[in-house]
Amino acid sequence: MLQSGFKPDGYGLTHLLRASTHLGLDSYCQQLHSYIIKSGFVSHKIYSLSDAHRLFVEIPQPSVVSWNSLISGYVQSGQYREALSLFLELDRDTEISANAYSFTAALAACGQLRLSLLGALIYSKIVKYGLENDVVLANCLIDMYGKCGSVEDAIRVFEEMIDRDIISWNSVIAACARNGNLEQAFGFFYRLPKPDTISYNELINGIAQFGDIEEAISILSSMPDPNSSSWNSILTGYVNINRIHDALDIFSKMQVKNIQMDDYTFSIVLSGIAGVSGLTWGMLIHCSIVKQGLDTSVVVVSALIDMYSKCGQVKNAESIFRLLPKKNLVTWNAMITGYAHNGDAAKVIQLFEQLKLLRDLRPDCVTFLNVLAACSHNDIPLHKANQYFESMIRDYGIEPTVEHCCSMVRLMGQRGEVVKAGRMIYELGFGSYGVVWRALLGACGACKDLKVAKFSAAKVIVLEGHNDYAYVMMSNIFACHGRWREVSRLRKFMQDRGLRKEAGCSWIEVENVSPYSSMVR
The missing domain is CATH 1.25.40 (Serine Threonine Protein Phosphatase 5, Tetratricopeptide repeat)
Known part of the structure; x- marks a missing residue:
């Protein structure tokens, strides 16, 4: 077909991929993948794990690459339990063995779910396969223990490593800093021959969260190459302790210094503004978002919806929600929460019913929390609320x-x-x-x-x-x-x-604070 000058369309390429997958021809799959990217079809691909899983099941003898692709897909999409379930299924397969990549994905899922015991059991498998000296696997193990709060186990793995790279050092610094063990984090930081930006960032993040945020700012000002993550850690620290105007000051300085702002920068500052119902600041930052071309970012738009909703501007939130071409569950939950926050129970239920009809999104615990709240603010019969509650447990497996x-x-x-x-x-x-x-x-x-x-x-x-x-x-x-x-x-x-x-209190926006001119630059 190609030699005759004809080009296959997306439909034909899909069937070619399916045929290559059925036959287990990995090299053909890779060639087709390359062709798809070069031909510009990548923007038309529909990423659906359910479809991928169906194709995987149809493969007569899937290779470890096929297993790893699906496991990794589940990890990257945040479906960690499904990833671990698939990994355990691979582990039970007598005809094929897991490899280092399989273990890294499984350890990542354990870290996210804080399943340190399962992670330790997986490590015993790593030892059984003779991979215990693999630096990448050891780094993943340190990271897993750190996310599970098992700092001493993370340090033990690090100290037992024969070879270490910069990721090993940064992983153990992160394990200590993220769990508030700042003295130990500083100890590893000073032992590290050449700290990089990530080393500094992990330290700044830990201090901003558990220590004196002014000390974190001091480290930021002295580090060689600060990036947006360095500044974002300070920004997050101020928002977490409700020093919103200090957070806005940091945000303004980022603009003055031309620090590259990412999705997280805008989402965290918007969450702070939403907490104090600072509509004026929110609108100024919305302008910055539009100018930087981030008004189609799902993360940023979800934060905008939340901010406008908490400031009582539900119509603005609704317009942003409807104009966003691609929405994830966070976006849907932000709008549902917005309706609930403003007492529009009917809209909560209406949007919830629309969400249930979507193929690739499923309501989660946040969704149902808002639905139940809506039931209490509306003349919805108790048996109907009970049905929602029972459906959450029975149909969606939500505890x-x-x-x-x-x-x-x-x-x-x-x-x-x-x-x-x-x-x-x-x-x-x-x-x-x-x-x-x-x-x-x-x-x-x-x-x-x-x-x-x-x-x-x-x-x-x-x-x-x-x-x-x-x-x-x-x-x-x-x-x-x-x-x-x-x-x-x-x-x-x-x-x-x-x-x-206790005396009641409420947040109001302080109108006499001078707005930063750089906010709308």
């Missing part, structure tokens, strides 16, 4: 979190089902969480159930100690029942212990 439990408790309390809500707390295994009993106590305040309220208040006090919330709520509930003697006794008890109702 309920304490937040889901609290949402259901509030929902049931609004409908007067506080006794059933109390039973559900134990059934879900959250009986030792004070926050769920707080939610039930609050629900009792709405439906005036004195008996369940007493029990819930007692649980809150046992689990959280004496605090104002339980006593204030009980005082209010006693007052609703005309039990003024109990009200007086509780108030005296609170005065004697120095307990008082």
Whole structure:
């Protein structure tokens, strides 16, 4: 066909790839892949792991390359449990053996899921295969232990290495710094003959998160080649401790110094602005995003949707959402959360139903948390909310979190089902969480159930100690029942212990702060 001057279209190339895969002709697959890239068809490829998995299953005798491609695909898409499941299936295969690449992907998945025990078991397989001296695998093991919080294990692997590269050093520095072991992180940093930018960045990131952020800035100013990640660590540190105007100052300096800003830079500063409802700053940064051509970035647009929603500008958020050509689950969740945050329960449910129809996206725990919240702000029957909750567990395999439990408790309390809500707390295994009993106590305040309220208040006090919330709520509930003697006794008890109702507070945008002219440059 090619010799005759004809060029295959995307449909024909798909069938050629399928045929080559069926026959196990890896070299033909690679040649076709090269042709696809050179011919510009790469932009038309549909990346679907479900399709890839179906093709993989159809291969009579898949090679280890085929296994690794699929495992790696699952890791890169964040589906770590699926990746590990596939790796364990490969490990059970008697006709083919895992290789170093298989192990690196599996260790990466263990790190993300914080499964240090499984990671250690995988390492025992590495030893069995005689790959324990592989530098890349050792680096992956250090990284895995670091992400699992097992700093001493990470250090042990590092110290036992025969050969080390710069990635080995940076991995152990990261393992220490990211877990707050700053003294050990500095120790490895000073032992490192030639620290690179990543070495400095890991140290800055750890200090900004666990130490004195001013010290992190001092290291930033003294490092040889700071990059956007170096500045982003400082930016993140300020946002995490709610020093938003300091974060904006850093953001402005990045622009003045022409530091390359990436998706993460804009997403983190927007998250800080969203937390204080700083609409003016948000709009200025939106202008910068458009000028830098990042207004089609899924990460940045998701942060924009979140910012506008939290600033009460739902229409702006909705317009941005609808204009984005490609959306991921984070984008959908940002818009669903935006509707929930602004009390538009009908839109939450409507968007959730649209999401369920999509082929390559599935609702996650965040999605369902917003759906349950929407049910409590709308005249949705309790049985319908229960259906959503049960579907989350049954159809999507999502384990309920304490937040889901609290949402259901509030929902049931609004409908007067506080006794059933109390039973559900134990059934879900959250009986030792004070926050769920707080939610039930609050629900009792709405439906005036004195008996369940007493029990819930007692649980809150046992689990959280004496605090104002339980006593204030009980005082209010006693007052609703005309039990003024109990009200007086509780108030005296609170005065004697120095307990008082917490004052409410809210964030407002400070309008008299001078905006940075560089923000819209």
